[in-house]
Amino acid sequence: MYKVIVTDAISETGLHALLSNSNFEVDQATGLAPADLIEKIKDYDALIVRSQTQVTREVIQAADHLKVIARAGVGVDNIDIDAATEKGVIVINAPAGNTIAATEHTMAMMLSLARNIPQAYGSLTAGRWDRKLYKGVELYQKTLGVVGMGRIGTEVAKRAKGFEMNILGYDPFLTEDRAKKMGIIKASLDEIAAQADFITVHTPLTAETRGLIDADYLAKTKKGVRLINCARGGIIDEQALVDAVNSGHVAGAAIDVFEHEPPENTGLTQNPSIIVTPHLGASTAEAQEKVAQSVSEEIVGIFETGSVQHAINLPHISATVQQKIKPYLTLSEQMAELLMQIFKDAPEKIKINYYGELFLEDTGLLTRQMIKALLSFYLDGSINIVNVMQVLKAHSLSYSVQKNAAHKGFTNFIELEIAHGDKKATIACTYLPGFGGRIVSINGYRLDMEPEKYLLYISHVDVPGIIGNVGSLLGKSGINIGSMYVGRQAVGGQAIMILTVDKPVPETARKEILSIEDLQDVEFVAIDVPEEQN
Ligand SMILES: NC(=O)c1ccc[n+]([C@@H]2O[C@H](COP(=O)([O-])OP(=O)(O)OC[C@H]3O[C@@H](n4cnc5c(N)ncnc54)[C@H](O)[C@@H]3O)[C@@H](O)[C@H]2O)c1
Numbered sequence: 001m002y003k004v005i006v007t008d009a010i011s012e013t014g015l016h017a018l019l020s021n022s023n024f025e026v027d028q029a030t031g032l033a034p035a036d037l038i039e040k041i042k043d044y045d046a047l048i049v050r051s052q053t054q055v056t057r058e059v060i061q062a063a064d065h066l067k068v069i070a071r072a073g074v075g076v077d078n079i080d081i082d083a084a085t086e087k088g089v090i091v092i093n094a095p096a097g098n099t100i101a102a103t104e105h106t107m108a109m110m111l112s113l114a115r116n117i118p119q120a121y122g123s124l125t126a127g128r129w130d131r132k133l134y135k136g137v138e139l140y141q142k143t144l145g146v147v148g149m150g151r152i153g154t155e156v157a158k159r160a161k162g163f164e165m166n167i168l169g170y171d172p173f174l175t176e177d178r179a180k181k182m183g184i185i186k187a188s189l190d191e192i193a194a195q196a197d198f199i200t201v202h203t204p205l206t207a208e209t210r211g212l213i214d215a216d217y218l219a220k221t222k223k224g225v226r227l228i229n230c231a232r233g234g235i236i237d238e239q240a241l242v243d244a245v246n247s248g249h250v251a252g253a254a255i256d257v258f259e260h261e262p263p264e265n266t267g268l269t270q271n272p273s274i275i276v277t278p279h280l281g282a283s284t285a286e287a288q289e290k291v292a293q294s295v296s297e298e299i300v301g302i303f304e305t306g307s308v309q310h311a312i313n314l315p316h317i318s319a320t321v322q323q324k325i326k327p328y329l330t331l332s333e334q335m336a337e338l339l340m341q342i343f344k345d346a347p348e349k350i351k352i353n354y355y356g357e358l359f360l361e362d363t364g365l366l367t368r369q370m371i372k373a374l375l376s377f378y379l380d381g382s383i384n385i386v387n388v389m390q391v392l393k394a395h396s397l398s399y400s401v402q403k404n405a406a407h408k409g410f411t412n413f414i415e416l417e418i419a420h421g422d423k424k425a426t427i428a429c430t431y432l433p434g435f436g437g438r439i440v441s442i443n444g445y446r447l448d449m450e451p452e453k454y455l456l457y458i459s460h461v462d463v464p465g466i467i468g469n470v471g472s473l474l475g476k477s478g479i480n481i482g483s484m485y486v487g488r489q490a491v492g493g494q495a496i497m498i499l500t501v502d503k504p505v506p507e508t509a510r511k512e513i514l515s516i517e518d519l520q521d522v523e524f525v526a527i528d529v530p531e532e533q534n
């Protein structure tokens with residue numbers, strides 16, 4: 001039973017995937033004080049939040065069982081991602097569920113700003129009838145600068161085109177071609193400053209975007225410009241905005257998000273030219289249901305099948321690529337486990353070569369899986385595919401990945417080499433559709449071996465009688481041999497024998513086997529093989 005805690009207000013309907021699954025127990029505890037969350041989190045496997053709960057390093061460090069932090073929304077700036085990664089906790093979000101809600105809120109804010117709707121409403125409900133004071137401006141044929149042309153920026157641009165605005169888009173990833181297809185103009189930030197009547201920001205809050213619109217930038221904007229921030233507080237410097245509005249350079253602003261929430265700067269919240277909403281961009285019934293549904297289904301997937309779709313701290317892998325690399329996920333891990341058990345020394349250097357069609361694919365997850373399996377042999381169980389690269393770095397271990405379109409006789413082929421000082425070992429695998437995974441070489445010996453749970457890896461000199469001797473000693477210990485693979489460098493030269501056996505080989509039997517003349521080493525290997533593969 002996995003325990004999930006929800007600490008912000010989330011749609012109950014959207015949580016259906018978790019609430020209806022008997023493998024999960026869901027507790028809802030909104031408005032917890034930081035100390036209470038630190039105390040409570042110890043018992044939970046997954047945490048679901050929106051933007052209110054601060055998932056700090058202290059919270060993450062206290063979370064002994066936590067595997068997943070799920071953000072039912074987009075921005076993850078309330079979650080300490082580095083701390084989560086170090087602890088091996090996957091952070092996921094629901095990137096698309098509230099796009100339309102935030103887009104429509106931006107349009108509502110832009111129209112309200114242009115037509116003074118909140119101010120006029122306040123005036124009328126206070127008993128005044130003032131038609132002159134609230135004369136507005138039209139959006140028609142005005143220029144809108146969109147800073148950040150991601151999901152929301154793109155949808156805002158589409159809708160603003162419906163109002164026949166001229167759109168200037170700025171985003172490091174916006175190409176001329178995409179801009180042209182959308183009927184907008186790709187522009188620089190300075191071009192937006194010089195030309196825009198309205199500027200709306202839709203970037204995440206990062207070190208680069210914090211204060212992107214600051215006093216210097218505002219000084220470059222057109223007099224009478226109007227600004228909208230439905231993205232993150234801090235992208236527009238709050239005090240610089242207040243000053244520019246008070247000076248009359250900026251005609252007005254519409255702000256949904258604040259550096260501190262609730263906001264502390266009254267110059268912003270009590271300014272007749274600045275309209276504000278309390279972070280409502282994602283607050284529609286539809287968006288809340290979609291984001292809750294997205295994270296709930298993903299949490300079930302992570303715990304039940306290991307599939308991750310929207311991880312923040314794992315390489316992003318599309319569903320198509322996931323499908324292509326899927327057969328290699330377990331196989332590559334088993335191959336690394338096997339190699340470590342016959343190599344024994346801690347690897348100082350790790351080399352991974354991908355051959356064939358895998359050359360074209362994003363193999364980051366396979367690389368992580370193999371390195372995790374290698375390092376788990378010596379490091380404690382807290383290492384996983386989320387924190388493996390940090391662990392590697394922390395231990396100053398070197399790794400390299402090479403890709404080669406040559407297929408070495410197989411459609412795909414993965415080779416793993418580890419080294420400790422001068423000692424080296426290699427192993428390789430492939431996947432044969434219809435037959436399954438195969439280990440196809442170990443230390444240069446060619447094989448065609450299906451990975452099985454228990455193996456004996458024997459190195460010996462190629463002389464007659466060794467196979468028979470090993471077989472009878474195992475028989476004496478009641479150990480059944482499932483299959484046998486042999487390889488030799490030359491007749492009478494160095495050779496290996498791999499036996500798959502039905503149960504663990506006791507140390508006494510191993511020692512007896514070691515005493516066979518011309519037999520150099522024997523290693524009992526146990527690898528993790530799922531039931532359905534056996
Ligand atoms: N007010 C709300 O309730 C609400 C709701 C949803 C999302 N948001 C916020 O809106 C923002 C955008 O969300 P999204 O889903 O469109 O994200 P997104 O990731 O789809 O788009 C962000 C875009 O910003 C661009 N970008 C990054 N750095 C930039 C820079 N320095 N200059 C220009 N562009 C830059 C990226 O290239 C990307 O295209 C996020 O901050 C998100 O947290 C707020």
Ligand SMILES: O=C(O)[C@H](O)COP(=O)(O)O
Nearest residue numbers: 050051052073074075282
């Ligand atoms: O980043 C987001 O998804 C929005 O800011 C929404 O935040 P919320 O879930 O707290 O409304």
